[in-house]
Amino acid sequence: MSGFNGLAVPGPTNMPFEVRRAMDVALEDHRAPDFPEFTLPLFADLKKAFMIENGQVFVFPGSGTGGWESAIANTLSPGDKVLASIFGQFSYLWVDMCQRFGLDVDAIDCEWGTGVPVELYEKKLAADTNHEIKAVLVTQNETATGVTSDVKAVREVLNSLGHPALLFVDGVSSIGSIEFRQEEWGVDVAVSGSQKGFMLPTGLAIVGVSQKALDQRPKSNLPKCFFDYDDMVKTNKDGYFPYTPATTLLRGLRASLDMLLGEGLENVWARHTRLATGCRAGIAAWGLELCAKGPQWHSDTVSAIVVPEGYNANDVIGSAYGKYNLSLGAGLSKVAGKVFRIGHLGYMNELMVLQSLAGAELAMRDVGIPFESGSGVGAAVDYFASTGQAPALAAE
Ligand SMILES: *Cc1c(COP(=O)(O)O)cnc(C)c1O
Numbered sequence: 001m002s003g004f005n006g007l008a009v010p011g012p013t014n015m016p017f018e019v020r021r022a023m024d025v026a027l028e029d030h031r032a033p034d035f036p037e038f039t040l041p042l043f044a045d046l047k048k049a050f051m052i053e054n055g056q057v058f059v060f061p062g063s064g065t066g067g068w069e070s071a072i073a074n075t076l077s078p079g080d081k082v083l084a085s086i087f088g089q090f091s092y093l094w095v096d097m098c099q100r101f102g103l104d105v106d107a108i109d110c111e112w113g114t115g116v117p118v119e120l121y122e123k124k125l126a127a128d129t130n131h132e133i134k135a136v137l138v139t140q141n142e143t144a145t146g147v148t149s150d151v152k153a154v155r156e157v158l159n160s161l162g163h164p165a166l167l168f169v170d171g172v173s174s175i176g177s178i179e180f181r182q183e184e185w186g187v188d189v190a191v192s193g194s195q196k197g198f199m200l201p202t203g204l205a206i207v208g209v210s211q212k213a214l215d216q217r218p219k220s221n222l223p224k225c226f227f228d229y230d231d232m233v234k235t236n237k238d239g240y241f242p243y244t245p246a247t248t249l250l251r252g253l254r255a256s257l258d259m260l261l262g263e264g265l266e267n268v269w270a271r272h273t274r275l276a277t278g279c280r281a282g283i284a285a286w287g288l289e290l291c292a293k294g295p296q297w298h299s300d301t302v303s304a305i306v307v308p309e310g311y312n313a314n315d316v317i318g319s320a321y322g323k324y325n326l327s328l329g330a331g332l333s334k335v336a337g338k339v340f341r342i343g344h345l346g347y348m349n350e351l352m353v354l355q356s357l358a359g360a361e362l363a364m365r366d367v368g369i370p371f372e373s374g375s376g377v378g379a380a381v382d383y384f385a386s387t388g389q390a391p392a393l394a395a396e
Contacts, residue, residue, distance in 0.1 A: 001325045003325065004325075005325045005326070005327070006320075006324070006325060006326035006327065006355055006356065006359055007327050007343075008326060008327060008328055008329070008342050008343055008344075008352075008355075008356040008359070009327050009328065009329040009341070009343050010143050010173055010196065010301060010302035010329055010341060010343030010345060011143070011172075011173060011193075011195050011196040011343065011345075012195040012196075012201065012202055013195065013196055013197075013199055013343060013345055013346030013347065013348075014199070014346060014347045014348065014352070015199055015200065015201065015347065016199055016255070016256075016259060016347045018255045018258075018259060019199055019200060019252045019255045019256050019259075020252075021255070022251045022252050022254060022255035023248050023249070023251050023252040023255075025248065025251055027247065027248065028247050030240070030241065030244055030245055030247055031240065035239060035240065036238060036239020036240065037239075038239075038250075038254070039236075039239040039240070039250070040239045042250065042253065042254055042257070043056070043057065043236060043239075045257045045261060046059070046206065046208075046253075046257065047208075048257075048261055048265075049175070049176055049257060049260060049261065049265070050175065050180070050182045050190055050208035051180065051181040051182050051183055051184065051265070052182040052183045052190075052208050052210070053183055054183065054210065054211045055182075055183075055208065055209050055210040055211045055212075055213070055214060056208075056209055056214070056232075056233065056236065057206065057207065057208045057209070058070070058206075058207045058209060058229065058232045058236070059204050059205070059206050059207075059245070059250065059253070060204065060205040060206075060207070060226070060227060060232075061203060061204065061205075061244075061245065061246045062193075062203075062204065062205035062227075063193050063194075063195070063202055063203070063204075063205060064170070064172035064191055064192060064193030064196075064205060065093075065097075065205075066205040066226075066227060067172070067191035067192065067193065067205035067206065067207045068094055068097055068170065068191055069097065069227055070189075070191075070205065070207055070227035070229065071168050071189035071191060071207065071213075072097065072098060072101050072103070072222065073101070073220070073222045073223065073224040073227055073228075074209075074213070074216070074217050074220060074222075074224055074227065074228065074229045075134075075135065075166055075188070075189065075213050075216040075217065075220050076101070076103060076134055076135060076216075076220055076222060077219070077220050077221035077222060078101070078102035078103070078221060078222065079102065079103070079104055080103050080104065080134040080135070081103070081104045081105075081106065081128075081132045081133045081134055082098055082103050082104070082105050082106070082133065082134060082135040082136070082137060083106050083108075083121060083124055083125070083133050083135070083136045083137065083165070084098065084105055084106065084107045084108070084136075084137035085107065085108040085109075085110050085115075085116050085117055085120075085121075085137070085139075086107050086108070086109055086110060087110040087111065087112055087113070087114055087115055087116075087139075087142055087145065087147060088112055088139070088142035088143070088144035088145040088147065088332075089143075089144035089332040089333045089334075090139055090142055090143055090144055090170065090172070090173075091137075091139040091142055091170070092333070094137060094139065094170055095107040095137075098137075101222060102222075106124065106133075108120055108121075111293065112144075112145050112291065112334055112335060113145055113147065113290075113291045113292055113293040113297065114147065114293050114297060115139075115142060115147045115148065115149035115150075115297050116138050116139070116149035116150065116154060118150060118153045118154060118157060121136065121154060121157055122157045122161070125157060125158065125161050125163045125165070126161055128163070131163065131164055131165070133163070133165045134165055134166060135165055135166040135167075135168050135188075136154060136158065136165045136166070136167050136168065137168045137170070138151050138154050138167065138168065138169050138170070139169075139170040140169050140170060140171050140174040140175075140178075140180065141170075141171070141172075141173045141174035141178065141299050141301055141302070142299075143172070143173040143299075143301075143302055143341075144304070144331075144332045144333070144335065144341075145291045145292060145304050145335065145339075146290060146291055146292050146298070146299040146302045146303045146304035146341065147291070147292050147297040147298075147299055148174070148178065148297060148298065148299045148300070148301075149297075151167075151169055151180070151185050151187065152181075152185050154167060155167060155185045155186045155187070158186070159186070166188040166189065166212065166213055166216070167185075167186060167187050167188050168187075168188060168189045168190075168191070169182075169187045169189070169190045169191065170191050171190050171191060171192050172191060172192050172193050172196055173196045173197070173301050173302065173345065174197065174301060175190060175192040175197055175206075175208075176192065176196075176197030176198050176256075176260055176268070176346075177196070177197035177268065177269070177272050177300070177301045177345040177346065178269055178272055178273075178299075178300045178301060179269050182208045182210070183210070186210075187208070187210065188209070188210040188212055188213040189207060189208070189209055189210070189213050190207065190208035190209075191205070191206075191207050192205075192206045192207070192208075193205055193206065194206065194249060194252075194253065196301075196345060196346065197260075197301070197345055197346055198253065198256045198260075198346075199256050199259070199346045199347045200249060200252045200253060200256055201249065201252070203246050203249050204246060204249050204250075204253065206253075209229060214229060214233065217229050217230055226243075228242070269300075271348075272300040272301060272344070272345060272348075273300045274384075274387065275300075275344045275348055275349070275350065275353050276298070276299070276300035276301070276303065276344050277300075277383060277387075278350065278353055278380040278383040278384050279303050279342055279344050279353050279356070279357065279380060280298065280303060281379040281380050281382070281383040282353075282357040282375075282376030282377060282379050282380040283303060283305050283376060284379065285372075285375040285376050285378065285379035286361075286364075286371040286372075286375055286376045287370075287371055288305050288306060288307070288308070288371070289305075289306045290303055290304060290305060290306065291304035291305070291306055291335060291338075291339050292304070300344075300345075301343065301344065301345035302329065302341055302342065302343045302344065302345065303341065303342050303344065304329075304331070304335065304339040304340075304341045305339055305340055305341070305342065305360075306338060306339050307338065307339070307340065307364075307369060308369060308370075311367060311368070311369050312337045312367075313330070313331050313337050313338055313339050313340040314330065314331075314336070314337050314340075315366075315367045316328065316340050316360065316363045316364055316366075316367050316369070317329075317330050317340050317363070319362075319363040319366040319367060320340075320359050320360065320362070320363035323362070323363070323366065324359050324362055324363065326355075326356070326359035326360075326363075328340045328341060328342060328356070328359070328360060328363070329341030329342070329343055340360070342356045342357070342360065344356070350380075350384045353380060354377055354380055354381065354384075357376045357377050357380055358377050360376070361373060361374070361376055361377065
């Protein structure tokens with residue numbers, strides 16, 4: 001098919017040319033004496049991206065799922081109690097992993113379209129006077145439903161109760177895109193991957209670990225090998241890895257961090273808010289609803305759009321892909337066929353959002369969903385035009 005493919009799934013995201021060029025290099029010796037000149041500043045800048053000064057950010061070959069595994073295996077023991085909530089496919093899979101590791105999971109079932117039930121967390125943590133709950137799980141951005149939860153509020157609950165549980169955050173589709181402050185929010189393990197906010201191919205698990213979480217490592221009884229934090233600590237300190245790192249991806253990560261930190265994290269967050277707000281204006285103008293049940297849950301990295309009764313969202317996705325070379329995100333599990341998703345994270349600007357909206361309009365027209373042609377695109381145009389440039393662009 002002629003023309004660029006439209007990639008509007010919430011991961012893998014679009015890869016900037018800067019990142020692609022940075023990876024067009026010969027393979028290199030990861031044990032070379034000058035390799036640390038590359039890796040040590042990279043580790044330091046990763047800490048900036050996670051906003052953590054103490055503790056460390058580890059980069060494993062893998063994906064976000066591997067990052068979850070590292071969090072569990074390095075800090076917990078079989079039978080440990082963890083508090084979690086399920087409100088979409090990713091929060092569900094994380095709980096599933098905890099169970100496979102033999103943890104005792106209290107998983108609160110929430111309506112899909114909502115997020116972490118902070119008040120229920122508070123009740124359960126307050127009742128846990130013996131501090132049996134060892135970790136509290138928060139999926140910051142549920143990518144399946146386009147819902148963002150309040151990580152900071154969960155930290156405040158833990159602090160106000162003086163509860164010592166570790167705070168784990170799945171930030172796979174949020175870190176590097178929307179506000180995330182690991183140290184300020186007291187997050188003990190923050191999990192991300194390379195193919196979403198970091199704008200790289202899949203292949204890295206990127207995990208921010210607090211000193212408190214690192215201190216759990218000797219006490220934890222779960223088997224750990226590939227994801228052992230201790231091996232990383234010992235080798236990373238000199239700029240090396242316990243086994244062969246994905247050097248090419250690390251070169252891409254260098255370029256990605258240069259872009260994110262160059263734009264400024266707060267500008268990156270503001271850009272995502274602006275683009276997401278324009279996208280939501282378009283969806284509302286179609287007369288369609290988001291899967292997210294209210295503005296407090298709106299995600300600035302992905303919107304899940306509910307198709308009207310009697311229509312199948314997969315037909316929209318199929319037409320968009322088959323006829324227009326545009327990938328929209330599918331509904332997963334409980335919302336399969338009911339929603340399609342537009343990702344608006346990473347290397348993204350106004351025109352790319354408009355393209356996704358236009359592509360969705362074409363596909364919805366094919367499928368017969370009633371709406372006024374151009375209404376979504378028009379509403380987004382109005383929003384973008386009336387709110388001026390994102391701060392980062394204005395500054396250039
Ligand atoms: C994509 C995603 C994952 C899974 O990450 P992989 O890199 O596919 O292993 C986990 N959690 C969330 C919130 C995600 O968006």
